[in-house]
Amino acid sequence: MVIESLFYFSLAVLQALEDGLKKADADPSVKAVMICGENGKFSAGADIRGFSAPQSHPGIGLAPIVSLIESSEKPVVAAIEGVALGGGLEVALGCHYRVAHVKARMGLPEVTIGLLPGAEGTQRLPRLIGVPAALDMITTGKHIPATEALKLGLVDEIAEENTIEAAIRLANKVIGQPLAPRRLSLKPVPTLPNMEAFLREALVKVKKQARGCLAPELCVQAVRAASERPFAEGLRRERELFRLLLSSGQARALQYAFFAERAVRRWATPAGASWSSANAQPVRSAAVIGLGTMGRGIVTSLVKANIPVVALEQDLENLKKGRKAVMLLLEREAMKMEGGAQRLDFHNPARLQFTVDFDLLRDVDLVIEAVFENMALKKEIFHKLSKICKPGALLCTNTSALNINEIASATSRPQQVIGTHFFSPAHVMRLLEIIYGSHTSPSAIATAMQLAKALNKIGVVVGNCFGFVGNRMMFPYVQQAVFLLEEGSRPEAVDEVLEDFGFKIGPFRMSDLAGLDVGWRSRQGQGLTGPSLPAGTPARQRHGQRYSPLPDLLCEHGRFGQKTGHGWYLYEKAGGRTATPDPWLHNFLARYRDTHGIKARAIDQEEILERCLFALINEGFAILAEGIASGPEHLDVIYINGYGWPRHRGGPMFYASTVGLPRVLAKLEQYSEVHPDVPGLRPNAFLRKLVAVGSPPLQEWMSYVSWQSPKL
Numbered sequence: 001m002v003i004e005s006l007f008y009f010s011l012a013v014l015q016a017l018e019d020g021l022k023k024a025d026a027d028p029s030v031k032a033v034m035i036c037g038e039n040g041k042f043s044a045g046a047d048i049r050g051f052s053a054p055q056s057h058p059g060i061g062l063a064p065i066v067s068l069i070e071s072s073e074k075p076v077v078a079a080i081e082g083v084a085l086g087g088g089l090e091v092a093l094g095c096h097y098r099v100a101h102v103k104a105r106m107g108l109p110e111v112t113i114g115l116l117p118g119a120e121g122t123q124r125l126p127r128l129i130g131v132p133a134a135l136d137m138i139t140t141g142k143h144i145p146a147t148e149a150l151k152l153g154l155v156d157e158i159a160e161e162n163t164i165e166a167a168i169r170l171a172n173k174v175i176g177q178p179l180a181p182r183r184l185s186l187k188p189v190p191t192l193p194n195m196e197a198f199l200r201e202a203l204v205k206v207k208k209q210a211r212g213c214l215a216p217e218l219c220v221q222a223v224r225a226a227s228e229r230p231f232a233e234g235l236r237r238e239r240e241l242f243r244l245l246l247s248s249g250q251a252r253a254l255q256y257a258f259f260a261e262r263a264v265r266r267w268a269t270p271a272g273a274s275w276s277s278a279n280a281q282p283v284r285s286a287a288v289i290g291l292g293t294m295g296r297g298i299v300t301s302l303v304k305a306n307i308p309v310v311a312l313e314q315d316l317e318n319l320k321k322g323r324k325a326v327m328l329l330l331e332r333e334a335m336k337m338e339g340g341a342q343r344l345d346f347h348n349p350a351r352l353q354f355t356v357d358f359d360l361l362r363d364v365d366l367v368i369e370a371v372f373e374n375m376a377l378k379k380e381i382f383h384k385l386s387k388i389c390k391p392g393a394l395l396c397t398n399t400s401a402l403n404i405n406e407i408a409s410a411t412s413r414p415q416q417v418i419g420t421h422f423f424s425p426a427h428v429m430r431l432l433e434i435i436y437g438s439h440t441s442p443s444a445i446a447t448a449m450q451l452a453k454a455l456n457k458i459g460v461v462v463g464n465c466f467g468f469v470g471n472r473m474m475f476p477y478v479q480q481a482v483f484l485l486e487e488g489s490r491p492e493a494v495d496e497v498l499e500d501f502g503f504k505i506g507p508f509r510m511s512d513l514a515g516l517d518v519g520w521r522s523r524q525g526q527g528l529t530g531p532s533l534p535a536g537t538p539a540r541q542r543h544g545q546r547y548s549p550l551p552d553l554l555c556e557h558g559r560f561g562q563k564t565g566h567g568w569y570l571y572e573k574a575g576g577r578t579a580t581p582d583p584w585l586h587n588f589l590a591r592y593r594d595t596h597g598i599k600a601r602a603i604d605q606e607e608i609l610e611r612c613l614f615a616l617i618n619e620g621f622a623i624l625a626e627g628i629a630s631g632p633e634h635l636d637v638i639y640i641n642g643y644g645w646p647r648h649r650g651g652p653m654f655y656a657s658t659v660g661l662p663r664v665l666a667k668l669e670q671y672s673e674v675h676p677d678v679p680g681l682r683p684n685a686f687l688r689k690l691v692a693v694g695s696p697p698l699q700e701w702m703s704y705v706s707w708q709s710p711k712l
């Protein structure tokens with residue numbers, strides 16, 4: 001007998017499975033059962049859209065079915081095609097045999113949505129493939145290919161062609177053979193000589209990797225239960241831990257993030273361009289200009305995506321340096337991919353060419369400029385590109401803040417100019433902020449989005465303003481962090497609060513890593529510091545607003561961060577990575593406060609967290625109100641994938657919705673009253689409006705925006 005299941009589980013699918021199994025068991029003419037999916041897909045598990053509902057207990061409803069499958073007196077074979085994920089794989093684990101198509105993938109991704117495999121998966125998988133491999137799959141949620149699954153013993157056979165026929169063949173072969181040895185619940189968990197130490201280390205590792213995120217930790221606990229307790233007791237523990245996760249709030253945030261990352265693919269602009277009507281142009285070749293920190297990562301990303309690249313530098317010396325750095329990155333990537341199906345072909349000049357000759361850019365479909373952050377230089381380059389490149393070529397800039405329209409004005413084809421803002425390291429970070437200017441065509445946006453997909457990145461389309469979305473929201477956050485130092489705090493205290501919140505790295509450690517000189521140059525360019533600052537400007541004020549010269553002063557002392565061995569922290573050497581609190585800096589801060597008559601006060605953790613985060617969120621509301629981004633999901637996806645915002649907190653705007661908008665507003669009002677010269681703390685009008693209309697759910701916020709494309 002054949003039972004077909006659907007791609008996502010619903011109650012109806014579960015019922016059909018139960019009915020089918022019972023019928024098969026009762027029918028003496030049925031000798032074996034094969035379970036497969038429809039249309040070449042086994043199952044992606046539960047439909048997660050309903051998971052956040054308070055009454056839902058996903059996983060628990062599936063467990064009895066998995067038990068039913070396993071206890072069948074007739075052999076049950078899973079025919080896995082496409083994917084077997086989450087509950088899908090748990091169903092397969094209940095089966096007595098598993099056959100997978102060679103291209104199938106399997107995994108238990110529950111941890112990525114804040115849960116654990118709650119349909120007995122944490123108890124069966126370790127019994128089948130051992131604790132180390134099971135723990136790896138369960139705590140990372142990674143999908144593994146069929147070939148690896150075979151090596152692990154997760155599947156019994158691989159089918160090169162027809163999986164269903166292969167599964168039926170296997171089912172016929174095993175009719176009459178004893179089923180007890182195939183029932184995973186009856187098997188012991190393979191022992192390890194050092195199980196206790198192994199589990200302890202695993203716990204330390206997941207706690208470090210996902211600070212504050214509960215699911216990986218509870219996954220380890222569930223697997224520990226499998227290794228220490230009988231099956232039935234392990235199940236009870238699994239259920240207990242599952243319920244804990246379901247009610248933690250983190251699952252809701254992680255599921256929101258899952259859907260937000262998919263929602264941003266459906267981009268739209270206030271001018272009416274959208275994903276549904278714009279056509280992407282093919283990108284068969286690309287060029288990258290500038291092989292510094294960013295350019296080298298961008299080249300690596302393109303090569304990995306199999307797009308032939310011309311890499312250009314300003315002179316032979318920089319070219320040599322850039323080439324060496326790119327080759328090193330590519331060699332490392334190739335090593336990581338060794339054994340995988342894909343090969344990196346970067347020694348072939350047809351795939352990757354280094355040059356100082358702009359003429360070689362004549363035929364490429366797309367150029368990404370990543371030279372110094374200098375408007376005059378960028379305009380000069382775009383003017384050149386507009387003369388040299390073929391008419392259809394897309395001209396992209398990796399600027400982190402500059403005006404896309406001004407860059408486009410240097411060309412004769414502003415409709416082809418677009419911002420593609422990669423994040424450092426560009427071959428690792430998943431975010432690609434895509435910035436359209438006033439003249440950028442819908443097709444150019446669609447092409448940049450397609451490029452993001454080809455590079456395995458998440459493209460988020462945003463409007464043009466200083467700093468775009470990500471950096472614009474970052475400015476008030478970092479500004480608050482520095483103001484807190486002026487008022488009495490220390491870099492390590494501020495970083496610790498934000499790292500405890502879940503940020504991968506606090507603002508001062510981040511600033512040391514990126515280099516303090518980058519911001520210093522930008523502020524000099526804006527006339528906020530340096531020789532162009534008008535004489536007589538008060539040290540701690542610019543344009544009537546509070547300003548902190550602390551970062552400028554550090555740069556004047558040659559403290560650029562890790563690269564110089566000291567910045568906000570002290571490092572073991574120039575280029576060192578281990579930050580230690582620096583007594584020099586503490587003394588310097590004390591002298592600075594004395595000079596400016598600031599009386600240091602004790603600042604508690606709550607104030608640090610609220611001032612930094614609420615200032616950032618406040619800017620987010622301004623961005624939404626101006627139509628720079630089409631929804632809060634966009635801001636959240638940017639922060640999760642580009643700025644190390646803790647995913648289990650769903651992104652800054654989602655976080656604001658969980659804190660409650662009235663509280664965010666009240667706190668901003670309170671801080672703004674104390675610091676009237678800090679516009680970043682003044683509650684944005686859109687936030688006020690949302691509170692005034694009763695703080696609607698985040699999905700409804702944009703219906704309260706009343707702009708008419710003011711910035712576009």
Ligand SMILES: CCCCCCCC(=O)CC(=O)SCCNC(=O)CCNC(=O)[C@H](O)C(C)(C)COP(=O)(O)OP(=O)(O)OC[C@H]1O[C@@H](n2cnc3c(N)ncnc32)[C@H](O)[C@@H]1OP(=O)(O)O
Binds near residue numbers: 009014085113118262
């Ligand atoms: C009622 C009782 C039920 C009891 C059952 C208990 C079971 C459990 O307790 C445990 C579970 O199964 S939890 C769920 C575990 N499964 C997952 O996390 C799979 C997540 N999905 C993927 O990995 C990829 O979408 C996938 C690999 C599947 C496909 O990737 P693609 O890149 O081809 O496609 P996407 O763009 O990611 O997705 C296409 C559309 O499907 C939506 N979607 C994906 N997975 C979903 C899921 N599990 N539930 C609901 N919707 C889902 C996705 O949002 C996208 O939608 P659109 O953006 O509208 O096109």
Ligand SMILES: NC(=O)C1=CN([C@@H]2O[C@H](COP(=O)(O)OP(=O)(O)OC[C@H]3O[C@@H](n4cnc5c(N)ncnc54)[C@H](O)[C@@H]3O)[C@@H](O)[C@H]2O)C=CC1
Binds near residue numbers: 290292399423
């Ligand atoms: N460093 C970062 O974390 C990020 C930087 N960005 C932006 O990316 C751009 C590049 O930044 P980085 O890579 O950090 O700079 P970088 O200083 O490391 O590299 C710039 C490279 O451009 C080359 N260059 C300069 N003029 C050139 C010309 N006329 N023709 C060809 N090459 C030329 C330089 O020789 C240098 O190798 C900037 O616009 C920056 O704002 C964006 C995101 C993050």
